[in-house]
Amino acid sequence: LKAIVDGFKKKHPFVALESWRGTEGNIATKTLAELRAGAPVGDLLEGSELAPIFIKTGLLQKFSSPELAKTPAQYRDKTGLTAATRFSYYGTAYNTKLVPTGTQPKTFEDLLDPKWKNRLAWRIGSDSGAHMFVANLMLSMGDAKADAYLKALAAQNIVGFTGSAQALIDRVIAGEYAITLTTAQHLPIIAATKGAPIAAQVLQPMPSTVASIMIPKGTKHPHAAMLFVDYALSAEGQTFCATRNISPSTRTSSP
């Protein structure tokens, strides 16, 4: 979200915005403790795995923004508690020195080739890592076929990586792993634009996640929170995302 934060600070210099980045788990733990103690500190939350957690708690403030009308109805949260800010699309990434472009796996079946044994890694402990990979197979293939496929894939001795998504990309760039099975595709794309020996490869069907913005009940800065929501959903805010290789949400207007 740094792209949007930078744009917001430039447009609204009188709002003393402090941006705090952490994992979804850290954000949820910290914010829920504050809310349950009746002493909210965080004014605004944004992330891809936060919405389901916070909607269940009943601790979110309902809101509306004129910018939401520019998002197709099917992509709006009917509860009015969250709004989509950006999408992430997932696939593989490979080290181009170890895996020359053209020889990389392009389908799920390709991943079963014995030549990839001991050369694959995926992220564990994150909903968008191995969990998403497996869920995508179960949804697209059906449980029986997915089960057979995963048993075959297990023979490849995939490394379970527990660090961050960016750390895994860094390991692929360093050549520690030839291929990561699951990564938000903009990460290798951004690294490649900086000259790193890495490339992205989508496998079909491609899963995606949506990041949402939400306001905890009792925020001390309701006006500033809504000002930020308007900006994050605006064409200007979304363009900031797009220009930094972050996939914007689905406004019907530009970008």
Add this chain to the structure above:
Amino acid sequence: MSLTITDRAEFGTAMPQLSRRAFSGLALAALANPHAFGAAADPFNYAGADRNAFLQPAPSAKRSSPFILRSSPISG
């Protein structure tokens, strides 16, 4: 608050002058911009034409605490 005899007299004098058209005009203006009428406008659901100005702090405004955004890095 109780009204004085003078208040009542002025109110009674003013009512006949408030035509249906004038009343409608005031009502529409209040709906379009409740902030201007001193209503406690809800920032989470404010649809006035002056929305941006309504949400913006004045350049001289000083906050007792910073506005805090918590966001996660994009995972994958």
